[in-house]
Amino acid sequence: MVRKAGILMPISSLPSPCGIGTLGEDAYRFASFLAAGGQSLWQVLPLGPTSYGDSPYQSFSSFAGNPYFIDLDLLAKDGLLEPEEYRNLDWGSDSERVDYGTLYVTRYPVLHKACARLLAQDRPDFAAFCEEQKDWLEDYALFMALKGEHNGLSWFQWPEELRLRRPDALDRARTRLSGEVAFWKAVQYLFFGQWRALKKYANGLGLSILGDLPIYVAGDSADVWSNPDQFQLDETGLPTEVAGCPPDGFSADGQLWGNPLFDWEAMKEDGYAWWLRRISFQFQLYDTLRIDHFRGFDSYYAIPYGDTTARNGKWKPGPGIAFFKAVNRALGKKDIIAEDLGFLTPSVRKLLKDSGYPGMKVLEFAFDSRDAESDYMPHRYPTHCVVYTGTHDNDTIMGWMASAPKKDVSYAKAYLRLSKREGYHWGMMRSAWASPADLAVMQFQDLLGLGSEARMNIPSTLGNNWQWRALPGAFDETLSKRLYREMRVYQRLPKAPKTRKSKQ
Numbered sequence: 001m002v003r004k005a006g007i008l009m010p011i012s013s014l015p016s017p018c019g020i021g022t023l024g025e026d027a028y029r030f031a032s033f034l035a036a037g038g039q040s041l042w043q044v045l046p047l048g049p050t051s052y053g054d055s056p057y058q059s060f061s062s063f064a065g066n067p068y069f070i071d072l073d074l075l076a077k078d079g080l081l082e083p084e085e086y087r088n089l090d091w092g093s094d095s096e097r098v099d100y101g102t103l104y105v106t107r108y109p110v111l112h113k114a115c116a117r118l119l120a121q122d123r124p125d126f127a128a129f130c131e132e133q134k135d136w137l138e139d140y141a142l143f144m145a146l147k148g149e150h151n152g153l154s155w156f157q158w159p160e161e162l163r164l165r166r167p168d169a170l171d172r173a174r175t176r177l178s179g180e181v182a183f184w185k186a187v188q189y190l191f192f193g194q195w196r197a198l199k200k201y202a203n204g205l206g207l208s209i210l211g212d213l214p215i216y217v218a219g220d221s222a223d224v225w226s227n228p229d230q231f232q233l234d235e236t237g238l239p240t241e242v243a244g245c246p247p248d249g250f251s252a253d254g255q256l257w258g259n260p261l262f263d264w265e266a267m268k269e270d271g272y273a274w275w276l277r278r279i280s281f282q283f284q285l286y287d288t289l290r291i292d293h294f295r296g297f298d299s300y301y302a303i304p305y306g307d308t309t310a311r312n313g314k315w316k317p318g319p320g321i322a323f324f325k326a327v328n329r330a331l332g333k334k335d336i337i338a339e340d341l342g343f344l345t346p347s348v349r350k351l352l353k354d355s356g357y358p359g360m361k362v363l364e365f366a367f368d369s370r371d372a373e374s375d376y377m378p379h380r381y382p383t384h385c386v387v388y389t390g391t392h393d394n395d396t397i398m399g400w401m402a403s404a405p406k407k408d409v410s411y412a413k414a415y416l417r418l419s420k421r422e423g424y425h426w427g428m429m430r431s432a433w434a435s436p437a438d439l440a441v442m443q444f445q446d447l448l449g450l451g452s453e454a455r456m457n458i459p460s461t462l463g464n465n466w467q468w469r470a471l472p473g474a475f476d477e478t479l480s481k482r483l484y485r486e487m488r489v490y491q492r493l494p495k496a497p498k499t500r501k502s503k504q
Contacts, residue, residue: 006041019091023194024071033475035205038487043210063136065191080114115186139226145180211286216259241302254310294338387437399452433490
């Protein structure tokens with residue numbers, strides 16, 4: 001594999017005047033910045049619509065796109081909005097943070113205006129989109145319309161006839177809520193039109209898009225509501241056990257994620273059909289896919305539903321290599337990265353090896369004074385891996401330098417030869433680029449040398465996550481030139497495309 005480099009930059013973190021990053025002008029500007037900086041790849045976080053807690057890893061759907069990412073200026077250019085209908089609205093007071101509460105109140109009335117105009121037109125491409133995506137779109141649109149009718153309540157709290165999807169009740173709901181169902185379909189049409197155009201532009205610059213697929217889906221999602229036979233639910237539709245991870249040195253109670261668990265036996269019986277649809281769909285959105293919590297395919301931690309901590313959970317066997325063989329048979333060999341972070345058992349290591357996927361290394365993990373033989377030390381890397389200085393769940397480099405144990409920081413400075421004059425962030429990034437790893441991915445916050453105020457997420461906490469945004473002007477030429485020089489030094493520049501000689 002050719003040595004490559006990329007930048008992790010969530011769509012939500014792009015600059016924009018409307019409260020959150022979108023698929024508009026600044027997304028195109030960022031793609032151009034990456035290409036000028038010698039990057040091969042743009043990594044984004046999951047693109048789905050977020051729910052309570054604002055996490056992209058807890059989405060209403062594995063298939064739908066986030067309505068907040070739809071660019072309103074592009075809708076105006078398409079004749080679906082007037083500039084005065086959105087430019088002077090309250091989108092939040094801090095241009096460096098997403099205010100999700102304000103966004104929720106402000107964005108949907110604007111999208112209703114745009115979608116009303118869209119639905120009043122005769123657009124064959126809209127009808128074609130609905131037909132093409134009906135496998136998931138019909139249930140998702142009805143699910144969202146029903147959530148609206150029930151004031152946002154989780155589907156677990158809906159009337160039994162809707163919760164258990166009795167056909168006559170669903171038919172009545174489709175008729176009763178036909179306008180809202182059409183609205184949610186129109187929203188998805190707008191999102192996917194803008195996303196596909198952006199991806200085409202990025203690919204044209206030589207950039208691949210790396211997406212992120214959470215292993216689990218949110219309980220309050222169209223996925224679980226419309227596919228209850230694929231999950232461990234009781235006869236009332238409630239989970240019997242939920243996902244999480246056990247107590248460890250970092251958390252005495254473990255982590256209680258709360259996601260419903262898959263019924264792997266039922267999935268095996270139908271050839272993992274739901275998963276195959278899910279993964280196939282992701283490769284319509286992305287060129288490369290990072291599968292989150294890879295170890296959950298080897299064994300998963302099951303916590304009794306209703307528990308308030310993860311202490312009483314038990315490990316149970318996952319589908320193992322049979323699952324990935326099914327993926328390869330159905331979809332062919334795909335470009336997949338395994339998120340294999342954390343404590344790895346021999347069986348997880350074997351699963352990773354047997355799958356053939358590259359795993360991940362995180363430099364911030366390398367200097368833990370409790371682990372002198374860490375596999376995260378750069379001199380221990382295989383070439384077949386992806387190195388990060390930190391992921392979206394880690395602090396920024398400068399935040400880590402300020403908050404990590406002094407012994408760890410001192411060791412990092414000595415091992416990496418970090419210099420305050422150069423900037424600790426540049427020194428750590430250079431070490432990642434210099435490593436044997438085939439692919440090196442940096443957070444954009446680290447290019448800017450930002451501290452903990454720019455951290456994207458602190459796992460197992462609610463509030464103040466997923467909010468950081470870059471300021472206008474962040475994608476400047478000086479920074480892209482410096483980035484390009486580093487790519488040239490560490491031989492991570494993209495290969496120049498082959499050109500045909502023109503006939504004379």
